Each structure stands twice: as structure tokens, then as C-alpha cells.
Amino acid sequence: MKSINKNKKVYNNKIWVKICGITNFEDGFNSIIAGADALGFILSTNSLRRISLEKAQEIIAKIKSEVDLRKNVSFVAVLVNEDYDTVKNIIDKNIFHILQLSGDESLSFIQKIKSYNKNIKLIKTLRIDREKPSIKKINSYIFKQLQSENIKKDKILQVIDFFLLDSLDKEKYGGTGIPLNWSEIKKVEAILGVPVILAGGLNPNNVKLAINLVKPFGVDCSSGVEVYPGKKDIKKLTDFINNILALQNIGD
Numbered sequence: 033m034k035s036i037n038k039n040k041k042v043y044n045n046k047i048w049v050k051i052c053g054i055t056n057f058e059d060g061f062n063s064i065i066a067g068a069d070a071l072g073f074i075l076s077t078n079s080l081r082r083i084s085l086e087k088a089q090e091i092i093a094k095i096k097s098e099v100d101l102r103k104n105v106s107f108v109a110v111l112v113n114e115d116y117d118t119v120k121n122i123i124d125k126n127i128f129h130i131l132q133l134s135g136d137e138s139l140s141f142i143q144k145i146k147s148y149n150k151n152i153k154l155i156k157t158l159r160i161d162r163e164k165p166s167i168k169k170i171n172s173y174i175f176k177q178l179q180s181e182n183i184k185k186d187k188i189l190q191v192i193d194f195f196l197l198d199s200l201d202k203e204k205y206g207g208t209g210i211p212l213n214w215s216e217i218k219k220v221e222a223i224l225g226v227p228v229i230l231a232g233g234l235n236p237n238n239v240k241l242a243i244n245l246v247k248p249f250g251v252d253c254s255s256g257v258e259v260y261p262g263k264k265d266i267k268k269l270t271d272f273i274n275n276i277l278a279l280q281n282i283g284d
Contacts, residue, residue, distance in 0.1 A: 047243060047276050048250030050108060050229065051257065051269065053081035057094045059264040064099050067273045069106065071095075072132065072252070075122070076112035077205055080261035081254065085122060092127050108132050108155070112205045116144060123149050130155060132196065134205050139178040139188060146191040153193045155229065159200040162213055189225050196252060199232040209233050209255040214245040221248060236271035240279050251276070 051063040052072030060071050073088040074081045083091075092107055099105075106129040109122050113135035122128065123145075133142065134157035142154060156178070178188060197217065199210040211233030221228040227249030234242055235256030243251065255261070257268040 046280055047248070048229070049273055049276060050106075050250060050252045051254070051264070052108075052110065052231075052252055053079070053254035053258070053262065054091065054264075055081055055083050055087075055262040057091050059269075060091055060095050061099060062264065062266055062269060064095065064101075064105055066270045067277060069104070069250070070108050070130070071105065072108040072110050072254070073128075074110045076110065076114055076135070079204075085125070089125065089127055106130055106153075110134055113137065116141065119145055120148060123152055129153060132157065134196075134198075137178075139191070142178070143191050154191065155194045155196050156192045157196045157198055157205075157231075159205075160197055160212055160217070160232075161200045162210060185225070192226060194227050194229055194249065195224050196229040196231055197248075198252075211238065211242070214242050217246055220246060234272075236268055236275055239272060240275055243276070243279060 048069045049067065050070040050072055051059075051068045052074070054060045054063065054071045054073055063071055073083060073091070075085055075088065076082065088107075088109070095101075095105075107127060108130040109128040110132045111119065111122070111134065114122075119131070122131070130153040131145070132155040137156070142156065145152070146154065197212060197220070199208045199212055201208045201210070209232075212230070214230075228246070229250040229252050230242060230246050230248040231252035233256065234251055234253045239251060239253070239256075253272055257264055257272050259265045
């Protein structure tokens, strides 16, 4: 598996795997044992997978006490349209390696966060219209969603470490369970200029195809490995990660 401490110019066939929507210790533990590189904790929105910051701290503390974390497991706070003081408070807890901003956060807001803590890694979610996914329009998604039409793209890339691509749902942020049109977003990483994490409807049965078509830095999965929202299925979880490992082994 791949470490989050990446070099933006170096890529290989190792896929970074994030299991999102962790709500309990057992699911976090099983995800790490299966081979996940990161665990995502949803701290915003009305998601059925949302937990409190205190609950996330409790789960992470227990994982650290019972799991060998020498494999560089990252903990990710998934946030949607939180105010600056709330984000600062989450950073100050010093338990998350990465913030995933999945709302309508502007570039100026993201720059403010990065200025506050230059060491925190930032993932910015891009919500892609599945019906109109043209790769030629991918940059317009960036400028529109970051409210940065008059800003040069290199300014954006200075503060965003990864883009996460998810399916657009006008009624909610993330957790759609709907796959993107992968054949329409081939080579997206080269166009965006930073590593891409692919999300949206991934599961044990389709993750190999998605990786082969998009060739992302990493993948993000939640509903595709669940028994019900907020509870992971051990077999699906294991199959999901094993299928990724099998794909990597072919390329070794």
C-alpha cells in the first residue's frame, strides 16, 4: 500500500486505500488489518455515518493502543462547510493527519487553513456530474467549486494536496453510492496536476475496473463495503482490499 507522504511527480502501481464512514472501533480495526491506508471519520452533515469529534477521538485512541501502526495509517476528518474556528479546533486536537473538505469551501478558506497549519494534508472533493463528466471540463469544476474563477490554477495546487472525485448529488454532499463514468475521466490525474482519489459507488466487484480505467493515486470506499450505513461488512471489506492488492501484484 501507499503512504500519504507522496511525491507529486512519482507514481507507481500501489494504490492508497481509504475506508470512509468509520463509526466504531471494530470497523476501524478490521479495515487496518485488511490493509487500509486511511480511515475516514465523517464529522459533518446529516449523514447516517456521522459521529462526534469526541467519538472519533475515542476510536482513534483505542486503535492506537491496540493496533501496530507502523504501516503509516492516516486518520482523516471529513468536513462539509464547517466554519474556520471549528476546523481550527479539529486541527488542534492533533489526531488527524488529513482534512477532507467535501463541501463548498472556497479557495480563500482553504488557503487560510493551510496558513494556520502547513503540515496538515488537504483533500478537496470535486463533485462531478455523472451525466456530463467530460474530461475537458474538469478544470471548470475546480474553478467553479472553489469560487476561484479569477485565480491561476497553480495557486490552487499550492494548497490542495489531493482531489477526491465523487458523483454529484444536488441533494447531499458525498455518500451517493453512485459510480462515476470512469471511461470519461481517464488520465484525469495528469490534467488536474495533483494525485486523485477516486470515490463514488466503488465496491469489491467494480474496483479493479475503476482502477484500470482511471489509474488514480487512491480509492475511497464507504457504502460499498457495508452491511448497512455505518456498519462495515468484514467479507466485503476484505474482498475490496484483496482485489486491489491482487491488481497491484499483477503489475509488480
